[in-house]
Amino acid sequence: MPGAETTVEANGDLAAKAAPLIGKLVADQVASKLAAADPTLWGAAAESEASIRLSWTTLHKTSRPLIGEIESLREELRSEGVDRVVLAGMGGSSLAPEVITATEGAALTVLDTTDPGQVADALAGDLQRTVLVVSSKSGGTVETDSHRRIFAKAFAEAGIDAASRIVVVTDPGSPLADLAANEGYRKVFLADPHVGGRYSALTAFGLVPSGLAGADVARLLDQAAAVAPVLSADEPGNPALLLGAAWAAAHDEGAEKVVVATTDTGSPATLTGFPDWAEQLIAESTGKQGTGLLPVVVEGPDAPGFADAGPDATTVAVGRPDGAARIVTTGPLGAQFLLWEFATAIAGRLLEINPFDQPDVEAAKQAARDLLDDPAKLEGGETPSTVDGPVQVFASAGVSGDGDLTDVLRQFLATAPEKGYLAVQAYLDRLDDASAALLRTELARHTGLQTTFGWGPRFLHSTGQYHKGGHQNGIFLQITGDPENDLEVPGRPYTLGKLQHAQALGDGQVLAGHGRPVLRLHLTDRAAGLAHLVRAVQSAG
CATH class of the missing domain: 3.40.50.10490 (Glucose-6-phosphate isomerase like protein; domain 1)
Structure with missing residues (x-):
């Protein structure tokens, strides 16, 4: 059948728990109604927004x-x-x-x-x-x-x-x-x-x-067209019903995180970077009203947080099956786009949230604008609690900034609640400062926490919604740095460097306002500061 090469498999335990939800979805004709752009699927409160957000199905x-x-x-x-x-x-x-x-x-x-x-x-x-x-x-x-x-x-x-x-x-x-x-x-x-x-x-x-x-x-588009009839079918074998129901069933048992890795690395079919796209889809769609699914993108199936995932996480392999994965999805890229969109919208129905709004995204944008409008506050209102070599430490209320960098990190990481998560947010150059991404692996290995990594301000348009609207058990490590050279923005009263700085500070203020621990480490020398930070992480573990 067309689209048959696009599949979802859940391990036996999770498949059994998802089965009753799938049965209900089939009985309610959710797949066919979604394909027909029925805006009533997520309740009366979401109907207005859903009515202008469903053309993606065709x-x-x-x-x-x-x-x-x-x-x-x-x-x-x-x-x-x-x-x-x-x-x-x-x-x-x-x-x-x-x-x-x-x-x-x-x-x-x-x-x-x-x-x-x-x-x-x-x-x-x-x-x-x-x-x-x-x-x-x-x-x-x-x-x-x-x-x-x-x-x-x-x-x-x-x-x-x-x-x-x-x-x-x-x-x-x-x-x-x-x-x-x-x-x-x-x-x-x-x-x-x-x-x-x-x-x-x-x-x-x-x-x-x-x-x-x-x-x-x-x-x-051909790949999406081939799988569309399968995804719109009100049948137990519909892979979108299984994927959405499996996420929801796992969430009901406390697995509020979805750890995603590609497992076909090196093959011609590798969907390079697919988890990064899925991250925004899942986080912004489900992370609201104090609930949701936090996507955790990892480097591969052997990375910390995947094979050793605890009961608070569901592992998903995109590509070939992997023994550590509770769910495996296969299929070409166009089909996977449509599959994950259907599944996310279906999970939203099961979680009883509106998967098409993003009510908490604007707060960080407004905070950044307020800082840009007040240059004195942006440029001169900060005093580090500690300076350790090329790293300046700025801690939110309730987070200790005392001691050397290793001590600060130990005290900060200790603020994570049981089944919480750590978000590393690097407001740096994701090409020249690419080594910053190694921090995710190191911190996840040393802490045992589910750990996300995001380049700022890119992540503000994805996981930023979940951080404020989802489960409130995250702790946030911001990394900022002095640029070697700044760039003027023509026709605007700020430089790119000032805009980047305002975005970091603004988001940190909003997170702290939600009562979440925020630690900002500012690198006065980016290369030296990153090396110093990696050593401190390894010592803090």
């Missing part, structure tokens, strides 16, 4: 006209010698294209950062060969607008007509759509407004940058 059909438009523009650009694609986007506007192009082996430079060094590296590429894709559903995303302003200036200074090198993806009627029309940008792709950002992988947000970079987006 994108394998409705996105077809984009294929020719994308290919035509790609050929145009290449005839002009333009073959380097840079994407400015956050959250749903960047995560899917990054997975698609990495899986396909297509070159795409993704800017979902406010780190001046990382943006400067992107600017240092060959601008004569560069097209910038500016993607924002709302049209007002501050990070993306900053990238657009910086690149427009750089194009102009290089003697390039900036308007001819900027392509826009946005919703109809957004401020960005209006700006693009006024500025005469090369092309504007208007996405389906009835699809939320985290469900937008198969809209223009996922397909345009990926297709311009050379990915086969028609095949992606």
